[in-house]
Amino acid sequence: MTTHTLYESPQPSDPAWTQTAPAPAQPLAYHRQARATGHHRWWRPLVGTAVVFIGVTLVMLVVLIGSEIAGAVLDRPRNDDGDLVWGGIGDNALALLSIALWIPVVLLAARWVQRRPAGTVSSVTGGLRWRWLGLCLAVALPVAAASLGISLLLPESEVSGPELTWAGLSPFLLGLASICLLVPFQAAAEEYVFRGWLVQAVGAWCRSAWVAVIPQALLFAAAHGWGTPWGFADLVVFGLVTGLLTVRTGGLEAAIALHVLNNLLAMGVMSAIAGGLASEETAADMNWMMVAVDVPMVALYAAVVLWLARRRRHHTDVATTRP
Secondary structure (H helix, E strand, C coil): CCCECCCECCCCCCHHHHCCCCCCCCCCCHHHHHHCCCCCCCCHHHHHHHHHHHHHHHHHHHHHHHHHHHHHHHCCCECCCCCECCHHHHHHHHHHHHHHCHHHHHHHHHHHCCCCCHHHHCECCCCCCHHHHHHHHHHHHHHHHHHHHHHHHCCCCCCCCCCCCECCHHHHHHHHHHHHHHHHHHHHHHHHHHHHHHHHHHHCCCCCHHHHHHHHHHHHHHHCCCCCHHHHHHHHHHHHHHHHHHHHHCECHHHHHHHHHHHHHHHHHHHCECCHHHCCCCHHHCCHHHHHHHHHHHHHHHHHHHHHHHHCHHHHCCCCCCC
16 A cells, blocks of 8 residues: 655656655745735735735824813913924934834735735845844944944035034934934835835836836935935935845845944934034935935945855855745
8 A cells, every 4th residue: 555645755767766745945036026925916016005005094093182272281381373383302302203103004004905024114024134134234333434434524504504503412322212212213124115115016017126126216205205306316226225235135224224324323423513403404405415425325334234245145045046
């Protein structure tokens, strides 16, 4: 009597003796992860994107309502427009919190709408690769510090910023604490929406990484508002480079690391300046000199990360195929 296991065992005389179990499926590239399960349908990325947009709007509304309730209880003052005044530190913290809450929105949309593991938004391995993230942070720190340091030495732009006056020890420490607590989640949330969800939504239909990466870079720049043409161009370049890093390394870690360090250092400096965190100036307001510093630094970071990814492929689990 022939015994059976998962596959029927062929006899030595059987031509099938030389056959083995089917080869495992090749891994999908990062931008194709929406097709990682058998549940993909052409309409799921569209519906999921609508759910993400609605969810982002709702969480920001929840933060606003919570702020209004807290303001009423604490009898906070209002400005001439009727908006609550929490001060530069408080208003900045609320803005960061409202963005940080985008992360669960994206993960739930992937799980509920696209019916795939939420971790596939993080990387091709189904979750954040913490050791790889730590290595990318180590690379990003000197690059972001050098970029900021050189920028501080440049002549003042025509756009007037806050006057360089020491904020005081207590306001500085309070502002710095709120930044260290919220900025990592805020920066990561922007990566999950733009380099994560949007790249994979387009990638669900298109094999080309470039086609998947370009739309989100333009939307990322537009989301920061219109400041100067130079600032818009810088944000587009940042979106393109981090998008390609995400696809090439198989996850969001490299993009998150650079974004987090850029924001932490810049806002950390602003927290030391009186009224610095109340400033509405963003990366969209860059002048050409700052862009001339920032773009080469971003390119340098990308080059080092890609070199490390090739050297440490077994640690980063980079997708090996581009279906």
